[in-house]
Amino acid sequence: DVKVTQSSRYLVKRTGEKVFLECVQDMDHENMFWYRQDPGLGLRLIYFSYDVKMKEKGDIPEGYSVSREKKERFSLILESASTNQTSMYLCASSQNGGGTDEQYFGPGTRLTVT
């Protein structure tokens, strides 16, 4: 049974803070993804990674960066948090390319930036 975990369920940060969101998967999946979910906008891809140390921009990468130093771990970094980054953040992983295979999601981190 695939398990994708995220470091926090709820997080409150102040404007300008550096924020780290971490995601870990235990199924040796090659691909990992970070999405943000906002009402009326669905799931929007921020960044994804198809291998260790590899990363690709998604549809809304501005204001974010990522790190994948180990296969099982994918981190999302907000260099200087802003109020418009208040959102639900979902991590996902897939065995094959994310465009051809099921994605397994984590429980999400609800980030509030004040």
Next chain:
Amino acid sequence: GENVEQHPSTLSVQEGDSAVIKCTYSDSASNYFPWYKQELGKRPQLIIDIRSNVGEKKDQRIAVTLNKTAKHFSLHITETQPEDSAVYFCAVNSGGYQKVTFGIGTKLQVIP
């Protein structure tokens, strides 16, 4: 990039009735079309997917149909039950085969 339109955004049906959610896409090269269900407070989970070499796929009360010529696909849920109440997302692969683009979601309410 890929443009995915999903409608309706909300849908209310009586228990036992059918529900249909439709999505259109823009990239004729797309060939993978998954549907995810997200119950309140939970993570999205895949419920059914279809690839472009088939026109229809069924799994018990759930079916998906694909019309590649018209670039649209639909989710059909028959004999709806209260536990079907959730947000449903369609998705389409784009940017090669590395990622999918999601629709905005449809909030389905099944009224007992």
